[in-house]
Amino acid sequence: MTIGIDKIGFATSQYALNMADLAQARGADPAKFNEGLLLDALSITPITEDIITLGASAADSILTEEDCQTIDMVIVATESGVDQSKAAAVTIHHLLNIQPFARAIEMKEACYSATAALDYARLHIEKNPDSRVLVIASDIAKYGIETAGESTQGAGSLALLVSANPRILELDDNRVAQTRDIWDFWRPNYSETPYVNGMYSTKQYLDTLKTTWEEFQRRYQVTLEDFAAFCFHIPFPKLALKGLNKLITKDLNPDHKEKLLAQFDHSIAYSRQIGNIYTGSLYLGLLSLMENSHDLQGGDKIGFFSYGSGAVCEIFQGTLVDGFRDQLQSSRLDQFSQRQALSVAEYEALFYEQAQLDGQGNATFPAFKTGAFALTNINQHQRMYQKVADND
Ligand code: CAA
Numbered sequence: 578m579t580i581g582i583d584k585i586g587f588a589t590s591q592y593a594l595n596m597a598d599l600a601q602a603r604g605a606d607p608a609k610f611n612e613g614l615l616l617d618a619l620s621i622t623p624i625t626e627d628i629i630t631l632g633a634s635a636a637d638s639i640l641t642e643e644d645c646q647t648i649d650m651v652i653v654a655t656e657s658g659v660d661q662s663k664a665a666a667v668t669i670h671h672l673l674n675i676q677p678f679a680r681a682i683e684m685k686e687a688c689y690s691a692t693a694a695l696d697y698a699r700l701h702i703e704k705n706p707d708s709r710v711l712v713i714a715s716d717i718a719k720y721g722i723e724t725a726g727e728s729t730q731g732a733g734s735l736a737l738l739v740s741a742n743p744r745i746l747e748l749d750d751n752r753v754a755q756t757r758d759i760w761d762f763w764r765p766n767y768s769e770t771p772y773v774n775g776m777y778s779t780k781q782y783l784d785t786l787k788t789t790w791e792e793f794q795r796r797y798q799v800t801l802e803d804f805a806a807f808c809f810h811i812p813f814p815k816l817a818l819k820g821l822n823k824l825i826t827k828d829l830n831p832d833h834k835e836k837l838l839a840q841f842d843h844s845i846a847y848s849r850q851i852g853n854i855y856t857g858s859l860y861l862g863l864l865s866l867m868e869n870s871h872d873l874q875g876g877d878k879i880g881f882f883s884y885g886s887g888a889v890c891e892i893f894q895g896t897l898v899d900g901f902r903d904q905l906q907s908s909r910l911d912q913f914s915q916r917q918a919l920s921v922a923e924y925e926a927l928f929y930e931q932a933q934l935d936g937q938g939n940a941t942f943p944a945f946k947t948g949a950f951a952l953t954n955i956n957q958h959q960r961m962y963q964k965v966a967d968n969d
Pocket residue numbers: 606608609610612613614688725726727728729761762773774775776778779782810811812813815816853855884885886
C-alpha cells in the first residue's frame with residue numbers, strides 16, 4: 578500500500594501589494610525585492626480573512642461530500658493561530674461539515690509543523706488504511722510596517738488530503754529531521770509580530786539544510802541525481818535558491834544541474850506572487866512545481882526541505898504518481914493577477930487593522946473580499962464564520 582497526497586488545494590487573499598509600490602514607498606531600489614529576494618507581490622488579508630477562512634477555503638476547493646464523510650482526522654499546522662486553546666481544526670471541521678467521529682487538532686513549530694502533520698497522517702493511515710486525513714497548512718505572515726521582514730510577508734493556505742493509494746504524490750519512508758534550540762525567529766504570546774534575527778535566520782536555514790542533507794545522504798545512499806526536483810521552505814525565493822545551490826556540488830552532472838535549476842524556477846513561480854506563507858510555503862512550492870512544469874512524470878522523485886525557526890527542519894522525499902496532473906489545475910498565475918492591487922497606505926490600513934471589541938467582547942466588520950469563507954463578527958469573544966456565496 579502506498580500513502581501520500583491524493584488532492585491538494587490552495588487559497589490566498591483577494592488583495593495584493595506589488596513589490597514595486599512597496600519599494601517606492603520605502604525608498605528602496607525595486608530590484609532589491611524583484612532580484613534580491615525574487616519577489617513580485619505579496620498577498621494581503623483584510624480583518625475578515627484569517628487562518629481559519631483561508632484553511633477552510635483551500636479545503637473546500639478540493640473536497641467532495643464523500644471525502645467529508647470519510648475524513649477521520651483534521652490537522653491544522655500554523656504559527657499564526659487565532660486562539661491559544663481551541664484548535665482552528667475544530668472550527669474548520671464544522672465549516673466543512675466533516676463527519677463527527679474525527680480527531681481535530683492544531684500543531685505548531687514555526688514553519689515546520691505541516692511536515693510533522695503530514696507524517697502523522699501517513700502513520701495514521703498505515704494503521705487505518707480506509708482513513709483519510711485532511712492536513713491544512715495555514716498562515717498569515719506579518720512582520721510589521723517598515724521592519725526588515727516587511728518585504729517577505731504574505732498569506733495563504735494549502736489543504737492536503739492524505740490517503741492510501743494517493744493520486745498525486747506517494748510519501749517515501751526516507752526522512753531525517755534535525756532540532757536546534759536557537760532564537761532566529763520567534764513570537765511571544767504578547768506580541769502580534771515576530772522577533773527576528775534576520776541574517777542569523779538565513780544562516781541557520783542554510784546550515785541546517787547542509788548538515789541534514791549530509792546525514793540524509795549518509796543514511797540512504799542517495800545523491801542529487803536521484804531527484805527530478807527539490808522543493809524548499811520558501812521564506813522568500815532567493816533563500817530557497819541559495820539552498821539549492823548549497824546542495825549542488827561541483828561533480829554534479831551539468832545537464833542535471835540545469836534541469837534542477839529549471840524545475841526550481843517552476844517551484845517558486847507562485848511564491849513570487851504570494852510571499853511567505855510560513856507552514857504552507859514548502860507545499861505551495863510543490864503545487865507551483867507540479868502545475869507549472871511540463872516535463873515531470875510519474876515515478877519522478879521529489880526531494881523536500883522543510884524548515885521552521887526555533888528550529889526544526891526535515892528532509893524527506895516523495896514519488897510522483899502516474900496521472901498526477903489530472904488532480905491539478907493548470908497554472909494559477911492568471912488567478913493571482915486578478916487580486917485587487919492595494920496602495921501602500923491601503924495595505925497598511927487593511928493588513929494591520931485590529932478588532933475593536935466592546936465591553937462584552939463584540940465586534941462587527943465591514944464586508945471585504947474573501948475566499949469561500951469569511952469571519953463575519955466576534956460575539957462575546959467567539960469568532961463567527963460564514964460561507965460566502967459570492968466574493969465579489
Ligand atoms: N538590486 C539587486 N539586489 C539587491 C539590491 C539591488 N539594488 N539591493 C540589495 N540586493 C540584494 C542583496 O544583495 C541581498 O541578496 P544576497 O543575499 O544574494 O546578497 C538581497 O537583496 C537582500 O538584501 P539584504 O541582504 O540587504 O537584506 P534585507 O534587508 O532585504 O533583509 C532578511 C533580508 C534579513 C532576510 C529580511 O528579509 C528578513 O528579516 N526576513 C524575515 C526573516 C526570514 O525570512 N528569514 C529566513 C530564514 S527563517 C525561516 O525560514 C522561517 C520563516 O519563514 C520566517
